[in-house]
Amino acid sequence: MISKRASQFTSFIVMDVMAKAEELERKGEKVIHMEVGEPDFPTPKVITRAAIDALRNNKTRYTHALGLLELRQVICDFYFKEYGVNIKPDQVLVSTGTSPALLFAMLAILDHGDEVIISNPRYPCYQNFVLAAGGKVKEVKTYPEEGFQYRSKDIKKKLTPRTKAILINSPSNPTGIVMSKDQLQNIAQFDKQYIISDEIYHGLVYKNRAHSILEFTDKAFVINGFSKLYAMTGWRLGYCIFPKKFSKVMQRIHQNFMISANGFIQWAGIAALTKAQKDVAKMIRIYDERRKYMLARLTDMGFVIHVEPTGAFYVFADARHFCKNSYKEAFRIIEEVKVGVTPGIDFGSGGEGFLRFSYANSLENIKEGLNRLERYLGKHK
Numbered sequence: 001m002i003s004k005r006a007s008q009f010t011s012f013i014v015m016d017v018m019a020k021a022e023e024l025e026r027k028g029e030k031v032i033h034m035e036v037g038e039p040d041f042p043t044p045k046v047i048t049r050a051a052i053d054a055l056r057n058n059k060t061r062y063t064h065a066l067g068l069l070e071l072r073q074v075i076c077d078f079y080f081k082e083y084g085v086n087i088k089p090d091q092v093l094v095s096t097g098t099s100p101a102l103l104f105a106m107l108a109i110l111d112h113g114d115e116v117i118i119s120n121p122r123y124p125c126y127q128n129f130v131l132a133a134g135g136k137v138k139e140v141k142t143y144p145e146e147g148f149q150y151r152s153k154d155i156k157k158k159l160t161p162r163t164k165a166i167l168i169n170s171p172s173n174p175t176g177i178v179m180s181k182d183q184l185q186n187i188a189q190f191d192k193q194y195i196i197s198d199e200i201y202h203g204l205v206y207k208n209r210a211h212s213i214l215e216f217t218d219k220a221f222v223i224n225g226f227s228k229l230y231a232m233t234g235w236r237l238g239y240c241i242f243p244k245k246f247s248k249v250m251q252r253i254h255q256n257f258m259i260s261a262n263g264f265i266q267w268a269g270i271a272a273l274t275k276a277q278k279d280v281a282k283m284i285r286i287y288d289e290r291r292k293y294m295l296a297r298l299t300d301m302g303f304v305i306h307v308e309p310t311g312a313f314y315v316f317a318d319a320r321h322f323c324k325n326s327y328k329e330a331f332r333i334i335e336e337v338k339v340g341v342t343p344g345i346d347f348g349s350g351g352e353g354f355l356r357f358s359y360a361n362s363l364e365n366i367k368e369g370l371n372r373l374e375r376y377l378g379k380h381k
């Protein structure tokens with residue numbers, strides 16, 4: 001029998017769209033991918049070289065359960081340089097991606113039946129991490145006109161003695177919206193609970209700058225990684241920063257369930273944080289060019305963008321005036337004009353009627369994809 005817990009895990013709808021794309025591609029169709037949340041750039045060479053050197057030098061063993069001290073120190077230096085916050089290497093756990101780091105943070109703070117507040121819409125996997133750790137999800141509705149940010153009074157209404165954490169994500173997937181200093185400060189007032197801040201899209205910011213929750217409270221678990229900013233999705237490397245008193249428990253959790261993250265890949269992580277600035281700056285310039293183009297075209301076509309997305313690589317476009325069922329619409333679009341988009345419903349009921357477009361694709365492909373979409377809209381709307 002499949003456990004009740006496992007049968008509750010929801011699937012990632014974007015994967016269904018990707019499966020459809022693959023089916024069409026096997027038939028020889030050229031599909032334009034605007035559904036995938038994955039950088040299209042190769043990993044910068046300085047990073048790849050560091051991994052190859054590490055392999056040549058036989059860095060192929062387990063490391064400390066929390067991760068290589070050298071990498072944890074570099075992560076601390078990075079958070080000091082970027083945000084002026086002081087963290088120590090014993091507050092950092094390096095794992096095989098941001099995803100396991102988030103799961104381990106949940107395991108460290110949740111008892112059976114404890115509650116975690118998440119927004120609706122949000123990244124689709126969040127609820128499953130909570131469930132996996134025996135917790136319960138409390139959803140808070142957010143509004144497009146307010147950039148899908150929490151209203152404090154709505155958080156307050158959901159707080160109970162079992163609330164252990166409030167989860168935030170800025171820059172956000174799916175909206176690309178970056179929380180302001182004030183908005184983060186506002187969330188930090190809830191630090192009787194823990195704030196779990198998913199900062200994986202930090203660095204991919206095209207206006208102003210992103211702030212870390214650690215600037216406003218140290219009762220936080222920060223989740224971050226290398227997948228997005230350094231185009232390293234397949235390397236599987238991420239980390240969690242946590243309050244000092246969790247050091248031993250995080251170490252114990254990781255010893256048991258992972259032993260350690262991959263040794264030679266952690267050396268590549270050091271190169272990413274210390275040597276890849278130029279490559280990152282180049283990718284950011286290109287993303288921003290695509291972002292501006294996509295925003296202008298989508299707006300021209302009649303999509304509504306309520307708040308300008310200035311981070312990550314997504315545009316969450318309001319299509320409610322013509323799209324009642326985003327799942328069906330996404331499939332109709334890919335079948336008719338071979339363009340992959342992610343249905344808003346993937347991110348929760350609050351995303352219904354929206355479509356998420358990713359600009360992690362070349363400008364040439366984005367132009368072609370949007371031309372096709374324009375033809376589709378001309379025919380149906």
Ligand code: PMP
Nearest residue numbers: 097098099123173200225227238
């Ligand atoms: N958080 C968010 C918001 C994401 O979009 C993703 C990747 N799609 C992750 C976490 C997980 O990233 P990874 O495990 O590759 O570090």
